[in-house]
Amino acid sequence: MSFQAYIDNIQKKTGKSPDDFKKLAEEKGFLQNGALTVKATQVTDWLKEEFELGHGHAMAVYASLKGKTE
Structure with a gap:
């Protein structure tokens, strides 16, 4: 799964964007x-x-907080 797919799934589940x-x-x-x-x-x-x-999705949010965008 790509980083963007993780972010998209998180937004669908929570209604929250990286911002x-x-x-x-x-x-x-x-x-x-x-x-x-x-x-x-x-x-x-x-x-x-x-x-x-889940842990993987939480780590994707953590990565976005660190500035990762891909």
Whole structure:
């Protein structure tokens, strides 16, 4: 599955875009000045709990927060 397919599936499931997740991560204090301030586990645990994402999909959101676009 391509990175974009992961992002598309996440958006279908949650109704949230990568920009939405970025804003939510900033509100949680996970991002400051656009840079992640926490480890992947904290982000994936949050996404699994709050949005019921699987590990692979949570890691795709984490990658997008780190700036990956492909």
